[in-house]
Amino acid sequence: MARIVDYDVQNIVGDKIKKYRLEQKMSQKELSERLETYAVYICRGSISRIESHERTVTDFELRAMAKILRVSVEDLFDE
Numbered sequence: 001m002a003r004i005v006d007y008d009v010q011n012i013v014g015d016k017i018k019k020y021r022l023e024q025k026m027s028q029k030e031l032s033e034r035l036e037t038y039a040v041y042i043c044r045g046s047i048s049r050i051e052s053h054e055r056t057v058t059d060f061e062l063r064a065m066a067k068i069l070r071v072s073v074e075d076l077f078d079e
Contacts, residue, residue: 010053010056011053011055013050013057013076013077014050017047017069024070027044028044028048028051031068032047038068062076
């Protein structure tokens with residue numbers, strides 16, 4: 001059975017991360033700085049790449065982002 005894989009899309013959470021970040025009026029730089037308090041080091045440029053689906057997101061990064069954005073990890077996945 002063949003798998004269909006879109007190699008141009010590196011994550012499925014980018015849109016939701018951007019949505020919740022903007023709802024909180026938080027810049028990409030501010031999200032980057034807040035992630036450091038969870039020992040997660042993602043520069044502003046990489047936040048942009050995540051939101052554009054050009055970079056993968058690790059489980060540790062996803063959990064920290066959910067905490068900062070005050071949502072559950074499940075909320076970050078598309079419905």
